[in-house]
Amino acid sequence: MTASRTADLERLTLGFIPLLDAALPIIAREGGFFAAEGLDVALSRENAWSTLRDKLAAGLLDGAHMLAPLPLAMSLGISGAACETLAPLVLGRNGNTLVLSKRWSEGMPLPDAPAPEGSATAPAVSARDFARRLRHRGGPPPCLAMVHPFSCQHYQLREWLALGGIDADHEVKLVVLPPPRMAEALEEGRIDGFCVGEPWGSLAQHRGGGRIVASGAQLWPDHPEKVLGVTATWAERHPETLAALLRALAGAADWLAASPEHARQARDWLALPPYLDRAVSHLETLAPGTEPIRQRLDGDLRPSAEAMAPMANHIDQALRAQGGRLAPERLSACYSPVHFDATTHQDRA
Structure with a gap:
């Protein structure tokens, strides 16, 4: 694939934890989808979610494969120092x-x-x-x-x-x-x-x-499990790069869904030492939708506050126990589909 668009930030680093739902960033890198958007992306394997969270907040990562509740917890300041964080794309459901x-x-x-x-x-x-x-x-x-x-x-x-x-x-x-x-x-x-x-x-x-x-x-059937996480400041500074990221990840998802051969190729990429290595040696292929886990690594990547309701209820309960509450507008801002929808519209133009 050759670069087709220009981003305002061409070199960036995305963090990930070694899990199957890190598949889309790995596919986007190994399959050339990032390069097709003019992006030179390094993937940084992190050992723990707290380390990944802190690196994103400190600006050591441009974005990250994240637990779905973590951007909200970061924005609220209940997981590390307060840092407004957005989840503009769903990387995986179930799993x-x-x-x-x-x-x-x-x-x-x-x-x-x-x-x-x-x-x-x-x-x-x-x-x-x-x-x-x-x-x-x-x-x-x-x-x-x-x-x-x-x-x-x-x-x-x-x-x-x-x-x-x-x-x-x-x-x-x-x-x-x-x-x-x-x-x-x-x-x-x-x-x-x-x-x-x-x-x-x-x-x-x-x-x-x-x-x-x-x-x-x-x-929680079909719940968002992992998301792309970026800080609100980074998204504001680099809108073209964010759009390119979303296009590349959506392209990777479409490619993965296209054929069983692609699912086997994706498994081989995940088995490379920088990613999951021998942890996937027992898997013949990435098999989205297999019972009873029903992991989905493609399909609906659009974020929404409504889809986050199960985990939002838990966070709200924790806040109420401390005398606070989860404001609906904070939830909506964190999981807004505005960037995803704008990118989708660009692709249709």
């Missing part, structure tokens, strides 16, 4: 797995058959089974990991526990771990389960360290 160790999941019904659309029947069965085991066994509370306090994984883990009548603040121990450390920590017995994005849940199951007992897609 989270809830995994329990062999000790806790042995004999537990697995979510092989999908629950009806919008139903939490399958997660409720495993949650209630987990609650029975927890109260029967006694001893220290099981330790469950999630990736960041302001993440869909955290909120979905809490909602799954609530389906079993489990008090997440008193009956279990919740800890934060970076996604790449989950499977190893489970195998070593340092945690009893986790909620994480792919491929780490399926990897833990493939290696025999645990079993998938529920998915985020069953709890």
Whole structure:
């Protein structure tokens, strides 16, 4: 591909965490979609969401593959120093797995058959089974990991526990771990389960360290899981670059959806050492939509405040506990589709 447009900032760095839903930036780089927009993009692999957040806020990254709730948490100043942050594009929907160790999941019904659309029947069965085991066994509370306090994984883990009548603040121990450390920590017995994005849940199951007992897609069907995050200041300074980024990522999504061969090629790119390396060796291809995880890496990339309602409710509850509230206008500003719509209009012109 050859460059077709000119951006106001040609060289930039995007941060990512090694997860399958970092696919679109990786495809855009390896497949030439960034180059076609006149962009020279370096992808910086980060070890933890807090590190990625701080680098974006400090201007060390131009943009990032981000947890969907994190731009709002940054804008509100409840995750690090206050920094108005925007989410102009959805990078992936669904994709989270809830995994329990062999000790806790042995004999537990697995979510092989999908629950009806919008139903939490399958997660409720495993949650209630987990609650029975927890109260029967006694001893220290099981330790469950999630990736960041302001993440869909955290909120979905809490909602799954609530389906079993489990008090997440008193009956279990919740800890934060970076996604790449989950499977190893489970195998070593340092945690009893986790909620994480792919491929780490399926990897833990493939290696025999645990079993998938529920998915985020069953709890929140088609929820935005990861977004492109940029600071509002950066977006204001570099509107043409932002538009070029959105065009390149949308082009990567269209390419991925075009054929099974493209999904296999994308898997090979993700398997390169700078990206996910051996963490995807158990996958033959990127297979969007596979049950029960139903991860979507293409399709509807348009952000909206309405789609963020499940995670916004959790943030609002936390703010109200401190005497505040989540203003609807703040949510709308953070997940506004204005940049996406303007870029789409440019493409149609």
